[in-house]
Amino acid sequence: MQQTNQTILTPSRDSSGAVLAALKAAFPQTIPVLTGYFVLGLGYGIYVQSLGLPIWLPPLMGTVVYGGSLEFVLASLLLDSFSPLSAFLMALMIQARHLFYGLTMLERYKGYGPRGFYMIYAMSDETFSITCSAEPPEGVDRGWFMFFITLLDQIYWVASAFLGAAVGSILPFSTEGVDFVMTAMFVVIFLNQWEKEKQHYSGFIGLAVPFVCLLVFGSGSFLIPSMICILVLLLVLRKPIEQADKTEEVAP
Structure with a gap:
């Protein structure tokens, strides 16, 4: 036992x-x-x-x-x-x-x-x-x-x-003003992503689309249209962007 x-x-x-x-x-x-x-x-x-x-x-x-x-x-x-x-x-x-x-x-x-x-x-x-x-x-x-x-x-x-x-x-x-840490954080995230990309198509889309939507819809309601437009553009242009990145990698 x-x-x-x-x-x-x-x-x-x-x-x-x-x-x-x-x-x-x-x-x-x-x-x-x-x-x-x-x-x-x-x-x-x-x-x-x-x-x-x-x-x-x-x-x-x-x-x-x-x-x-x-x-x-x-x-x-x-x-x-x-x-x-x-x-x-x-x-x-x-x-x-x-x-x-x-x-x-x-x-x-x-x-x-x-x-x-x-x-x-x-x-x-x-x-x-x-x-x-x-x-x-x-x-x-x-x-x-x-x-x-x-x-x-x-x-x-x-x-x-x-x-x-x-x-x-x-x-x-x-x-007061410490809320700027959120803005700074997203700027750093964007810059890190920008450095990783060989072709900056997604970065340009992320900058241009909100600016256009801000002019069209105003500061109070541009956020949702911006996110929808960015998502649609990235989905539509996914293959061309990926192809451009592969071409850049192959190029001497």
């Missing part, structure tokens, strides 16, 4: 050890994300406080939405009149790339059970980059390794957002 009990208990100890080993292996992979999320999450929390929203909102949105740039936009949308269509289209435009992230990782996360569903749900740009290239050390369970990379990244964002909200609520000086 004593031998039987030992046999039953051993797998449990081995399982706990495998999980801990995966956590230890995953943490160093996420350190760059920790540094980036700390700065951006801190700014996000302070930004939400500058809008007069409650301190618990940033960590809640970081847990439920976990959309990075989308969370900045949603914070400002909460102060506007209720417009579900505008909110839906904006969220779709900003986060559409995550659909492809999830589809890309379906096969990679196959067989991981509930962990796979969470990892696809919590797939951020940074997590996608790490999990696409990172390999667990020999003897470390791949499923737990990928799971902890995803979980740690989200914890970093939620904790940083909460810390920023807490700091913003007790700052002894005015936070």
Whole structure:
């Protein structure tokens, strides 16, 4: 009987050890994300406080939405009149790339059970980059390794957002103007995308279409037409743009 009990208990100890080993292996992979999320999450929390929203909102949105740039936009949308269509289209435009992230990782996360569903749900740009290239050390369970990379990244964002909200609520000086962080963030995202592209067709579309819609529809109602026109143009011109990029790669 004593031998039987030992046999039953051993797998449990081995399982706990495998999980801990995966956590230890995953943490160093996420350190760059920790540094980036700390700065951006801190700014996000302070930004939400500058809008007069409650301190618990940033960590809640970081847990439920976990959309990075989308969370900045949603914070400002909460102060506007209720417009579900505008909110839906904006969220779709900003986060559409995550659909492809999830589809890309379906096969990679196959067989991981509930962990796979969470990892696809919590797939951020940074997590996608790490999990696409990172390999667990020999003897470390791949499923737990990928799971902890995803979980740690989200914890970093939620904790940083909460810390920023807490700091913003007790700052002894005015936070007026801190909302410019959202504008600056989107400018940086645009510039990064511009540098990655060899042909800047999508960048020119993103600049020209809103400008034309602003002239046609006015500042109060140009956003939705802009997003629709950008989406349609990118779909229609997708093949020519891809062909132009391939031609640029082949050219000496």
